[in-house]
Amino acid sequence: MNNPGDRTIIGNDQPRYSYGLNLSANWNGIDASVFLQGVGRQNWYPNLEAQAFWSVYARPYDSFIPANFQDKIWSPENPDAYFPFLRGYTAQNSELSVANDMYIQDIAYLKLRNLTIGYTLPLSLTERVHINKLRVFFSGENLHTWTKLKTDYIDPEQVMTDNTGRSYPVGRVFSFGVQVSL
Structure with missing residues (x-):
């Protein structure tokens, strides 16, 4: 480059x-x-296979879901959440797969x-x-x-x-x- x-x-x-x-x-x-x-x-920076970090953002069909994970997900009631709106596979070839300083x-x-x-x-x-x-x-x-x-x-x-x-x-x-x- x-x-x-x-x-x-x-x-x-x-x-x-x-x-x-x-x-x-x-x-x-x-x-x-x-x-x-x-x-x-x-x-x-957790890669797309880091299910213990990304949870359902990586692979929703076999994800590990931490006990307090709901508290970290964006919602209208939780606009300052650590993770974005919940949608499966977001960590794989989508916006979360692009390295950024928020998730380092x-x-x-x-x-x-x-x-x-x-x-x-x-x-x-x-x-x-x-x-x-x-x-x-x-x-x-x-x-x-x-x-x-x-x-x-x-x-x-x-x-x-x-x-x-x-x-x-x-x-x-x-x-x-x-x-x-x-």
Whole structure:
């Protein structure tokens, strides 16, 4: 394209700032660690297959409809709605399929990747049964995501690799355990 005319860049789908923070502390046998990770700036424009975002605007015959979707649709009673008048297939080869700045999503996020809390029993209790160290712990992974994304049904990290938003999010994992040193 030799003459871009009035073309304007309205987003960037590459993460600009990636960051992480790992903290840990110990006190009186109690230990805790937390790992936070995120992306500071990235944009996503949902493509026509992003049903978790577009819902019935994409494919009305098999759409996922979020609980509060009706509140986001234009009507005479809701003239400032986020989405236009409800009509199927609008996201496919129609006005919603043309990228515009209204529907560009900020998929910057901060994730609580790991939280571990443990307690080590005092040696005065464990040495009676010939145990050098006894620690019980709880660990949780992917416990929470903070994001400005305008839907609760899409993991901002997953749209980085699949712009339909239909990838499975990273699962939450809870672990309880006991560590014993003899």
